[in-house]
Amino acid sequence: MREEHAVTTVNDLSPISGEAAATRVRVAELQVVRAEAMAGPSRRATETQHAKGKLTARERIELLLDPGSFQEVEQLRRHRATGFGLEAKKPYTDGVITGWGTVADRTVFVYAHDFRIFGGALGEAHATKIHKIMDMAIAAGAPLVSLNDGAGARIQEGVSALAGYGGIFQRNTKASGVIPQISVMLGPCAGGAAYSPALTDFVFMVRETSQMFITGPDVVKAVTGEEITQNGLGGADVHAQTSGVCHFAYDDEETCIQEVQYLLSLLPQNNRQYPPSGPNTDPPARRNEMLLDLVPADGNQPYDMAKVIEEIVDDGEYLEVHERWARNVICALARLGGQVVGIVANQPQTLAGVLDIEASEKAARFVQMCDAFNIPIVTLLDVPGFLPGVDQEHGGIIRHGAKLLYAYCNATVPRISLILRKAYGGAYIVMDSQSIGADLTYAWPTNEIAVMGADGAANVVFRRQIADADDPEAMRERVVKEYKAELMHPYYAAERGLVDDVIDPADTRETLIRSLSMLRTKHADLPSRKHGNPPQ
Template sequence: MLATDTTAADPAVRTASPPTARERLDELRLLKEEARDGTDPKATERQHARGKLTSRERIELLLDPGSFNEVEQLRRHRATGFGLEAKKPYTDGVITGWGTVEGRTVFVYAHDFRIFGGALGEAHATKIHKIMDMAIAAGAPLVSLNDGAGARIQEGVSALAGYGGIFQRNTKASGVIPQISVMLGPCAGGAAYSPALTDFVFMVRETSQMFITGPDVVKAVTGEEITQNGLGGADVHAETSGVAHFAYDDEETCIAEVRYLLAMLPQNNRENPPRAESSDPADRRSDVLLDLVPADGNRPYDMAKVIEEIVDDGDYLEVHERWARNIICALGRLDGQVVGIVANQPQTLAGVLDIEASEKAARFVQMCDAFNIPIITFLDVPGFLPGVDQEHGGIIRHGAKLLYAYCNATVPRISLILRKAYGGAYIVMDSQSIGADLTYAWPTNEIAVMGAEGAANVIFRRQIAEADDPDAMRARMVKEYKAELMHPYYAAERGLVDDVIDPRDTREVLAAALAMLRGKHADLPSRKHGNPPQ
């Protein structure tokens, strides 16, 4: 027999009518309210009790008011077993979408710790993959607001595969769009590698941590007892490991600084950073600069004060401020144009280059080059840090990273030698011989293979040893060496310095050089990619 349709004969079915459009809209509104507010008000209370904002509160702080457009708000997981089938919240624990920061498009995803502790499952990962693909296609920055407990163990290998998709997209987006990771909660295991692949990492003290293996595993394996913050807190990563570029006391300040950083960056690698009107005249002279740098090469000073005198309104954003303090990396503006600044810091280790300083500066130079940010280098470097630890730690390999980064950079590059510029460190710090477009020097500069005392001991070793008064002979030879090979104009006479300038005119000279180099175009040899030292 053929099956018959009995619905037409059923009066109850026949009289029922489908929901109206208004009824469907009411239903949709309730669903979106549930997706937005969650089903457990106590979860929000617990989040606030931890001193943490919710994911949506964070997005509201990051983006311009009313600009957020959410994607896949009603997405839910499809996993079964281990109780998951009974708990299928909307969003699946991650908010994704786009909005604007100062009117420019920014994509964002934010883990919602109230749902599964922000743990990543298959649907959760798929949402992140989608928003990352959208950011790459649209050519706009991507900000991740991280507050998750790692992979969702109930979903097994599907969750782990989700991380692989994120890492692959982080790598694909590297140097194409700015990627910023904001750590607002725990980040353990493989989850920590996504922030490590991005351009900048922000952390909040006390509430955010990052580590591959937690304190319990460390204790079980090594016997060492340590807290989560002691192992991977914001201060640890900002001062010791160098994983975090910025660390702040609260989420509001942290997110405000993310907005400030975004205002300095271009949308993608095909654009220049946004210019800003400056009320600070480009030709402003600074008499203070005459006295900031002592003529005595052994006396320290604060390079940060030099930078403040030169950039627009004394305002700049230092990157990795508390790690490798013997070198400064910062973003600022000069005549309204964003510039990257690399500068030796004589206040710390006399401004020498060591392993950490080389790594810090190399990564910063690469970031500037990727995103079309001109680089200005302030030199006062006595050399590389000597020592067994440095040599065994690979100072040759790490120093070569900075050398490679500068040699590979095609953005406008300007160097200014304030005082000492000795040996290989002088060459590495964007000297003219490795491709700096313009090199300037103050009259206090000393460019040489090494300091006069060391050079005299090598060159005049026999004369000093045979002299009746070795100390007097050494002093005379040091003076002679300085007079012949270390006077301020020696390098200029040989074309290694384009001009020796009045320190008071530094801002005007640099602004004019940047304006001239604005249209610079340089091509690298055709290749798949280089093989930089690791």
């Protein structure tokens, strides 16, 4: 019986064995096709890419994601366009690699333009692949990283390419505030293509090799007569320092991608989660005695607020956003007691820490980002007011300053403000004062909270007495002293409940960590509405 059964089994499997052989042939063919797709257009194209100091799309993805975690989507996709020679050239991937993997074991979706294929230009199939991976990222609730290195719309495909960009922009907007979106500029990005990065949460650029502009140097010269290089028009340093389009700029791709990984470690997967906790090796009760020496009691003396932040946060580590743009305000992500926080702080070293148009915009966008992704906000105040001047007024400082006011008022995450020294006028209100909804407000004994500085107040309130005095200068000194004693002493705001406590600067770290721990379960709802109408 055993022999008969064995014979029957062999006889039954004989036809299947033949099919298995055919399947193996097909699998071998698939491996050849995949190898072709993985290799790219040619060795020469790869060498050209490397000669420019640029990595290939797959090399970039390997750097970004955990080893072996990348799962590619639509690797074998090809365009279906005809005419202009396209029908004779149909490479696999169609110039963009899409898929998902992990960074520190957390899911991340990614697409990377392959400049070796059609210069990374976007066509219909190319765009459809990006649309799909964006939809997958939104549905899965995971960050999306785009590695941009493309020449814009594929001219040969006409309006289909333009429609492809429209689909990307629409999805960028749909994903805004839902999942973190990070654009990494690793090559050219011209024309309408530049609007996708502008819609995302963070933009990284690499010096010398990446550029962003709506109209290139040739068009600028033809229209205005101005001559300028690509980097001079839209390079990393220009956008990091002048335009504010770029949040982070680095010298090489490897460092840039490492910093993308670090940023991802500080962000939640989506708007329904909290940022990941980190190891808390820095004692929460560590005293900050250094702050007594770092911050001069004289409100007119400058100091580096970055050093204050470094002293307070875990292990002195923080990631500053827009470090080189609008430097009179600092926006940074850090950890306090292992928990991620967003820090907004005036920088007395630049323009005395005043708020101006660019600083207001920078801080407003950062506050909105923190609120969208459940990141508590700590605000460090040392602000003399808004920057006066005709240019600021005509440039719309009222409108732009209102953006920051709106962002704070609209934020429902835990909010703590700390007044280090001066906090004058409307800038004090705008920088998350208790009156606009800060959950807790602390102040150092060096605080001066008032409508304006004592000298300015004296000139307004006691102008007539000073003018009529036998010794106007002596009278000025006397009334200034009286104004400070009556309305600007360290406990004036605390006595009226506008400051919750006046604390020893050395206790700053412990106070913030304990307060954030208490506020972690905060729940706040906004009125039912479709969306607000923030000032633009």
